Amino acid sequence: MTLATRIDLREEGKAKRADVVLGEDWTAPEGVVDSELRAGRERRGFISLNRSPLARKIITFNLMAMIVLVAGVLYLNPFRNSLVLQRETGLVAEAQLIANVFEAQLPQSGPVNLASGDGIDVRRTAEGIELPEGAELFVFDTMEHLVVSTVGMDRAERETVTGLQRDHRSTIITDILNAVWEGIASLLAPGNGPATGHVIEDLARQLAVGAIAGETQIRTGRDADGEAIFAVATPIRHNGRVLGVVAVTSVAGEIDDLVRVEREQVLQMFVIAIVVSIGLSLVLASTIANPLSDLAAAAELGRDKNARKMSPGRVRIPDLTARPDEIGRLSGAMRGMVAALYERIEGNEQFAADVAHEIKNPLASLRSAVGTLRVARRDDQKQKLLDVIDHDVRRLDRLVSDISNASRLDSELVKEEEESFNLLKMLGNITEFLGQEARGKGVDFISDLPADPIVIQGLEARLAQVFVNLITNAISFCAEGDAVRVWARKRENRVLVVVEDTGPGIPDQALTKVFKRFYSERPPGQFGEHSGLGLAISKQIVEAHGGVIWAENIRPTDADITSEPLGARFVVGLPV
Incomplete structure (x- = not known):
């Protein structure tokens, strides 16, 4: 996090993220464009192209092709x-x-x-x-x-015929x-x-x-x-x-004179072609080498001259996406990468702040319980404080484990190899196991899965983690007599997996927050038993597979959104 704290990630609050991350170097105000990049552009000219290896290669190859062509004509x-x-x-x-x-x-x-x-x-x-x-x-x-x-014989002067004189051109x-x-x-x-x-x-x-x-x-x-x-x-x-x-x-030498004149014309055209080729090569090199130089310079401005530390300024990649060529694609890709980089840095900072906040809560409770334990006199008070300490220690252990899993998730999703598997078979195994747990609590468990297999490409273990988390959450919110239903349907090029319960539902203001890290909306009796990372991890896994996940309440009628919910519904959509 030392690196992230040295980069200004907070621009004006009213600016949009894309504008804040990259800016617009070509039309931006004087204060926005990096001064070093602007100074480099002002010093640039056609003469400076001789310092560009790419420009030299373009000119050299164009001249080589021209020379080979002319040499071939002269040789043949x-x-x-x-x-x-x-x-x-x-x-x-x-x-x-x-x-x-x-x-x-x-x-x-x-x-x-x-x-x-x-x-x-x-x-x-x-x-x-x-x-x-x-x-x-x-x-x-x-x-x-x-x-x-x-x-040596004397000859009479021949009659001059117009058009047959020898060509004496230079x-x-x-x-x-x-x-x-x-x-x-x-x-x-x-x-x-x-x-x-x-x-x-x-x-x-x-x-x-x-x-x-x-x-x-x-x-x-x-x-x-x-x-x-x-x-x-x-x-x-x-x-x-x-x-x-x-x-x-x-x-x-009469033929030599004619050939010399013809070769002279070819060479004159060659000289003109050389001049035109060099000019066009310079223009081509300027349209290729200069934008690439700008892109490289913009990326290098993030480091100081000794390349040992990052510059405090935000890296701004020139916007060349209007160009219909590979340089435009490269500019767009680099801008996207920079945007993703800063989003990741911001996410890491926010994650670190959330972790610190979540850890402080059980630590504060532990500190208070330990301090109170020193002055407690009665055994029942001491036992109650020891139970609080034990609860907070287990809460911390669970929190640290979940944080560790969440922090490694990105790299593990990239490293693991995707395979084809039967989604319904995996769901059948999960519902069979968790259904017994639900029935043990007095909760009805309904599994409604199609008979025909649905094969998808992905990480089976990770998707199983998603559905286990959704089903266990549904069971945890159900009381005795409630029900949990898991069903799946194939829709064209996607498959929908739905987990429903008849629990208390989700507060309306929490529908957009349940997938955020460390957010937890639990009944009072389950306080501290969940880290609030489960749904955030599930969302990350589903989106890594190109899918979507959302939460909604089950209501008796869609016409009356103010009616009391009959339960909660979580929907996962995955590509087939």
Whole structure:
């Protein structure tokens, strides 16, 4: 109880319990909200989110997903593969057209030799073919000797076609990433040159070897600067015989430029997505981390900074129940737990005060009897005082036992395992035993239980304690000639068990008090024989099973509530 006395459990008497326990942090006046929690909110901002592990995780995971997505797109590189396929197909058609031009220049008869120029002027024909700037043409004979090459050859200026100019848009992000990648590659493999290391002529000559056999060859290589080059070699035929090979190489880096521009667009969108993702992550983190931080701070404000003692202020949990998410549920659950905690503390304090009050009564009687016993002279007076002392000692013993049982009841109800059992069988055993006791006092005992079993889920021993208490109470209030009736009925999803007697009934002002701890309304001859905890314990057990219990008087007619009661009725409702 030391802890409870240090927490202010008494607010203004007119306030409702729910308002007193928790308050409303978001709309409460300045004096209600904890100053430390309010100061923490005023210091909070987006920058403070970097101190929140949850906020960092949200941002990190969102960025990781974005990075993996973009890295996958760049790694798979679908647009480059499509461009490469289209360029290779176009270059093959271009090489075959050039080979057709050479074949058209060949005579139908007579000797033909590309190397000696018999039958065709190879150089003149090559000069008449227009190639894009940077593209080269090579002609090899069947002995793999280079006959003519456009490398270094003067070319006529090509007509500019609108829409076919190379894209020279800025690719800053791609260039930076390429520089970083090349730097890392140079550190891991210093001194390595381009991927293949072939110059243009060597690449064309390699393809010519296969083309002399009569099949068109295609290969992708890189020049000395690492730019991608496409090369195609196709045979020149005359009367079904291969006379030589035409090899055409593309402009170095034309595909790389297109891919670089496409990647730049992807990376620009990625940068925009990163900025948007970080912004949305910050908003999301603020809507998650900040309320959770408030809930944690509100719970932690109950302790001082060294966490060794409780703060004297009442713990107020922020009300976030308006949020339709788990944080709203968490706030409601925490508010409920705090409310239940303070109700339990108040209940413990009230219980302690009631215990102290109940113990003081027999102690005062004992003190008075002991003091009187010292001055008593007659034996009959001494015997009477000894009887009072014996009665008060037994009363104290019974009171302490009942208090001990009541204080352990909550924990025992949680620990014990519920099982399915036949309620009517249990009631039959109880009524059979207590019926004999009632008949011994001259009280009629009537048991009216259905024939069909009623199976419920619960703690059989605890519920038996409830019905034993109700029946023994009914018997104790009955005189000779009175009657006690126990009956049960099943109503849809509930079962009602009723204990009735024809005793004096319950005073109207006591109907709402009989279930309170230590309240006892007994005939004068039974003073001190009951602690007043029985019905309170019964109510606690029934409610722990999800049931209800109430008391009422039996009257000759419901229309006249002022008529004298014919007895008392206790009703227990339990879920089936």
